[in-house]
Amino acid sequence: MASFLPNALIQTPTPLSVLLDQFREEKFTGLACTGQAGALRLQAIFYAGDVKAAYLISQDARPVRLDDKACAHHLTAFGALPGQTGKLPAYALRLIKLFTESAGDGDARQVDTADIVSMLPDWQSLGSPSLLSFHWPSADALMYLPGRGSYARHSVFVAGARAEQEIIPAIETWSEPTCKIIRHAPIAGTPGWHEYHLHLAFTAAASALMTRYEQFGGRPIITDLTNQMIELANLHDWNIGIVGNKVFERHLFPNDRQAARAYRALLSAILSHSEAVLGMPRTLAMVTAFYEQSEVLVREYLQGYDLVPLNHLAGGG
Amino acid sequence: MDFKRVIKFLPMVFSLFVIVVYTLIYQLTPFSAFFNDLATNLLTFISAAFAASAVTLVWLSYSKEDMPFAIWRSFAFGFMAWALAELVWAFINMIALEVPVPGPADALWYLGYAFFTHGFVRQYRLTYPIQSRIVWRGAALVWFIVIALSLAASGVGQPQGFSLALWVDIAYPFSDIAMLVFAFGLAWAFRGGAFARPWLSMAVFALSDGLYAWLVQSGAYAWSIEAGNPLTLFVDVLYLTAYLIVGLGFLSQYHLLKDMPKIRIRLDNLE
Numbered sequence: 059m060a061s062f063l064p065n066a067l068i069q070t071p072t073p074l075s076v077l078l079d080q081f082r083e084e085k086f087t088g089l090a091c092t093g094q095a096g097a098l099r100l101q102a103i104f105y106a107g108d109v110k111a112a113y114l115i116s117q118d119a120r121p122v123r124l125d126d127k128a129c130a131h132h133l134t135a136f137g138a139l140p141g142q143t144g145k146l147p148a149y150a151l152r153l154i155k156l157f158t159e160s161a162g163d164g165d166a167r168q169v170d171t172a173d174i175v176s177m178l179p180d181w182q183s184l185g186s187p188s189l190l191s192f193h194w195p196s197a198d199a200l201m202y203l204p205g206r207g208s209y210a211r212h213s214v215f216v217a218g219a220r221a222e223q224e225i226i227p228a229i230e231t232w233s234e235p236t237c238k239i240i241r242h243a244p245i246a247g248t249p250g251w252h253e254y255h256l257h258l259a260f261t262a263a264a265s266a267l268m269t270r271y272e273q274f275g276g277r278p279i280i281t282d283l284t285n286q287m288i289e290l291a292n293l294h295d296w297n298i299g300i301v302g303n304k305v306f307e308r309h310l311f312p313n314d315r316q317a318a319r320a321y322r323a324l325l326s327a328i329l330s331h332s333e334a335v336l337g338m339p340r341t342l343a344m345v346t347a348f349y350e351q352s353e354v355l356v357r358e359y360l361q362g363y364d365l366v367p368l369n370h371l372a373g374g375g
Numbered sequence: 376m377d378f379k380r381v382i383k384f385l386p387m388v389f390s391l392f393v394i395v396v397y398t399l400i401y402q403l404t405p406f407s408a409f410f411n412d413l414a415t416n417l418l419t420f421i422s423a424a425f426a427a428s429a430v431t432l433v434w435l436s437y438s439k440e441d442m443p444f445a446i447w448r449s450f451a452f453g454f455m456a457w458a459l460a461e462l463v464w465a466f467i468n469m470i471a472l473e474v475p476v477p478g479p480a481d482a483l484w485y486l487g488y489a490f491f492t493h494g495f496v497r498q499y500r501l502t503y504p505i506q507s508r509i510v511w512r513g514a515a516l517v518w519f520i521v522i523a524l525s526l527a528a529s530g531v532g533q534p535q536g537f538s539l540a541l542w543v544d545i546a547y548p549f550s551d552i553a554m555l556v557f558a559f560g561l562a563w564a565f566r567g568g569a570f571a572r573p574w575l576s577m578a579v580f581a582l583s584d585g586l587y588a589w590l591v592q593s594g595a596y597a598w599s600i601e602a603g604n605p606l607t608l609f610v611d612v613l614y615l616t617a618y619l620i621v622g623l624g625f626l627s628q629y630h631l632l633k634d635m636p637k638i639r640i641r642l643d644n645l646e
Contacts, residue, residue, distance in 0.1 A: 104446040250470025273501060274570070276441030290640055323640050330638040335631070340502070347504065 062157045062191050063150070063198045067091060067142035074100075075137030078111055079164040082107040087310070092141030093242060101158065102129075103151050105310035106295075109133070110151075111250070115160050123249060133246050147221055148297070148310045152212035152257060153200045155250035157242065164191075164242035171237050174229050181241065183207055189242040193224075194234040199225045202244075202254075204355075211258060244320045252359075257307055258358035259322035263366065264305035266348045267328050272303055274336055283331045284334040290327055296320050318363040326367050379634065390619040395417055402609055404644050409469070414426070415611070416465035422618035423453040426580075427454035429625035436632045443502055449453055449494030454621075456487040476540040488550050492518070495557040502564050517556065521549045545592055551585030569631045576624020583617035586610075633638075 067089065070077070074092045081090070085107040092098030093115075101121070112129040113121040124132060140369055147155070167176065174192070183189045184205045185297040192199040199219035204211055214221060215228040222228045244251065273281040284300045291298040297309040305324075311317035332341040345366055349357055397418045404411045431454075434447035460483035465475045474480065492514055499510045528549075529542035558577035565571035590596050590610045599606035 136404060137567070180644045197483075273442045274441045276437045276632075278436055278632040279635070286638055326640050327638055328641065331635070333568065334636045335569050340565060340568065340570075 062200055063089070063144065063146070063214075063216050065093055065194075065196055065198045065218065066146055066150075066221070066279055068144060068145035069140070069142050071140050072142050073138050074133065077141065077143065078133065078137075085145075086145065086239045087148065087151070088143060088145040090141055090143045092136045092139045094139075100132050100141075101151065102133070103155060103310070105148060105151065106297075108312075108322070110310045110312045111155055115158075121160060144216075146216070147242050148212075148308045149212055150200070150221055151225055151241075151310055153202060153214055155214055156202065156244065156254045157200060159248035159250035160189060160242060160244040163190075164240040165237060168236055171229065171232055171235055174237060174239070175226055177235065177239075178203075178226075181249055184211065187244050189244050191240045191242065192229070193238045194232065194236075194238075196234065197232060199229065199241060201225060202235050208353075212254075249314060253317055254310065256314055256317050256321065256363060256365075259356045259363075260317075260325070260355050260365060261305050261307055262346060262352060263325060263360055264321075264328060265333055266346060266352070267325070268300075268303040268305065269331075270300075270347065271328065271332050271336075274340070279331075279335060279341065283328060286331065287324055287327050290323060292321075294320065296324075298324065314363070318365060321365050322363070322367055325365055329366070376503040380423065383626075383630055386425075386429075386623055390422075390616075390623060393422060393425075393442075393457065393619060394612060394616060398608065398612060400447065401611065413469060416468060418462045419618075420458065420465055421589030422615045422622070423454070423458040426622035426625065427458040429455050429629065432629045433625050436629060446494050446497045446501070447544045449490045450495065450625075453487040453494065454491060456483045459463050460484045462488065477543040481543050484547075485550075488554070491554055492557075495554075495561070498561055499557075514557075517553045517644060521546065521553050525549045544588075547588035547593060548585045551581045551588060555579035569627070569636075572631075573624045573628040576621045576627075579624075580621035582619045583613050583620070587614040587617070 072080075074090065076091050081104055086104050087106060088104055090104065091099055091101045097117075100112065101115055104110065109129060112124045112132065114124060114132065116119045119152060149241045171194070181190065181203050183206070184203075187205045188203040190199075190201045190203065192201070192215075197215065199213065199215040201213040203209075203213050212223075213225040214223060215225040216222075217232075256351065260284070268280060268283065272281070280303065287298070287300060297307070299306040299308060309320070311320065329341055331347070332344065336344075349360070352360075377458050384445060397415060400406075400411055400414050401416075406414065430447065431451045432450040434444070436442040460480040461481060463483060464474055464478075464480035467478065467480070496514050499505070499513075500507055503510075525542060525546035526537075529545045531537045531542075555578055558574045558581055560572045561574035562578055565574065587610055590606070596607060596610055599610070
């Protein structure tokens with residue numbers, strides 16, 4: 059099984075062991091694959107120079123995510139081999155994790171590039187989520203569609219060093235006439251699945267709570283909260299951005315536990331600020347209203363990981 | 376010395392100073408009757424202008440796109456109308472001694488109530504997920520009750536007949552009760568949070584102003600003047616203090632917008 063984004067990767071003669079040192083020095087964020095075609099391959103996801111996830115990929119079986127110990131062992135074992143590397147943003151790597159862990163060989167079809175956008179509603183309306191990978195001779199794209207009419211949550215389009223988050227405009231202007239699309243079925247419950255949905259739940263909750271909070275307090279209040287959240291994120295080296303009331307997470311956590319801890323702290327910052335300004339009853343009302351309006355999956359992740367720690371606030375229960 | 380704390384402390388010192396000076400002039404009457412009246416009227420106007428300035432500062436801290444902007448604009452206009460009413464009342468009082476009721480000052484005071492109601496309605500709509508028309512109907516009902524009760528109390532349908540002047544005067548304590556209910560509802564909604572402070576101060580203001588209006592209307596004020604007891608001093612100081620309290624409450628909101636509390640998140644508490 060090859061990488062989902064072969065066009066993002068560049069072949070390098072440098073052995074992996076040397077690349078690892080370079081990556082650490084450059085604080086590299088991206089993907090590295092090594093091994094021989096047709097045999098066992100190692101795919102490692104790097105964030106800020108550190109390996110955040112590594113997989114053993116074979117031709118026949120599903121990829122296996124390696125734990126820390128196995129990861130260290132295989133990085134050494136594959137160290138002498140040259141490989142392919144590609145710089146990719148965190149949102150692309152999060153999708154790659156989801157794809158790598160969830161997908162086997164999917165349902166493939168060859169389509170005209172010009173028809174892709176008009177075909178998307180068919181996948182959107184399916185009752186189950188879809189993971190789509192798009193392959194042109196010199197570009198690739200990934201897209202996650204939650205199904206039941208929901209729009210694409212995350213997507214990435216790559217062509218060499220170019221990576222874009224909004225893939226529809228990129229597809230519409232892409233000049234290669236035909237594309238191979240593969241629909242993979244995501245497998246719920248894999249670590250990548252949990253990390254992806256935790257991320258979705260966090261960004262949805264943080265953005266919604268900040269929007270409602272701004273309605274009460276206006277821009278002066280939300281500017282202060284934003285500054286305090288950024289300060290908290292910087293203190294722990296979490297790459298979090300806030301534009302308007304939208305929270306963007308550009309960080310890649312190695313596992314769901316660490317991600318949940320960071321998300322809990324950031325949501326706690328919003329709720330503590332709100333509690334000091336609006337008081338507990340209005341803060342609780344804000345959270346309740348968000349729960350009532352949010353999707354079941356988002357709600358499940360918020361509750362399952364205790365991301366909205368109301369019991370940690372002064373008056374909460 | 377923390378400069379910010381000093382700045383926050385100054386309005387309180389100013390308010391105490393105004394109350395002390397007012398009380399001294401009231402009790403000791405150090406000047407001629409004209410200048411005593413001028414000084415006390417001026418201090419009342421200064422207190423009302425202080426409240427209007429504080430609420431205007433809050434209003435101007437927001438940008439037009441902010442939802443609270445329109446709310447605080449209504450309260451700013453309301454208190455501006457009241458400060459102007461104080462000035463107009465003082466001017467007529469100094470020139471003609473007897474201030475006619477209803478007069479231009481009453482028009483400004485009731486215009487102030489209209490602005491306050493508008494501000495309260497918008498704040499309730501923002502605070503609770505209630506439809507706009509329901510909030511407006513609630514406010515209309517409260518005002519219907521205020522008008523009905525004040526009409527009844529001013530002798531409508533009774534042999535002595537209806538007096539517009541009496542009605543205008545009697546409607547003040549009822550209107551203040553309506554303001555008290557509106558403000559207390561919001562103070563309760565934001566209980567435990569800094570946003571409760573301006574509404575709590577508004578509730579105290581409405582209570583003090585209402586008490587003043589009731590004491591004047593009940594005849595207690597006139598009786599006190601004749602009896603020469605300190606009730607009149609209490610009533611007049613209460614009226615002045617109401618403005619200062621609401622001004623301090625609004626200033627606390629302004630300081631909050633400029634200098635938020637620091638939040639402390641400990642990760643070990645979140646495991």
